[in-house]
Amino acid sequence: MTDTLVIYYSFTGNSKKVAEYVKDKLNADILELEPKIPFSDDYDTVVEE
Numbered sequence: 001m002t003d004t005l006v007i008y009y010s011f012t013g014n015s016k017k018v019a020e021y022v023k024d025k026l027n028a029d030i031l032e033l034e035p036k037i038p039f040s041d042d043y044d045t046v047v048e049e
């Protein structure tokens with residue numbers, strides 16, 4: 001347990017990789033935000049959402 005928390009949301013995994021890198025560098029805890037209602041897999045639909 002540390003006093004630093006990295007909080008992130010990642011749709012396709014890029015931000016997840018960066019968040020995990022930052023977490024390791026800072027020796028921090030990490031928390032992934034998840035949408036209550038999942039986004040569509042279709043790009044155009046996600047843009048509309």
Ligand SMILES: Cc1cc2nc3c(=O)[nH]c(=O)nc-3n(C[C@H](O)[C@H](O)[C@H](O)COP(=O)(O)O)c2cc1C
Pocket residue numbers: 009010011012013014015016043046047
């Ligand atoms: C629905 C949607 C809209 C996006 N809009 C933009 C945008 O306006 N400008 C941009 O630079 N990238 C845009 N992107 C690309 C994302 O910012 C980029 O792929 C980023 O790496 C996604 O991070 P993630 O893998 O953690 O979800 C968009 C991606 C999605 C899926």
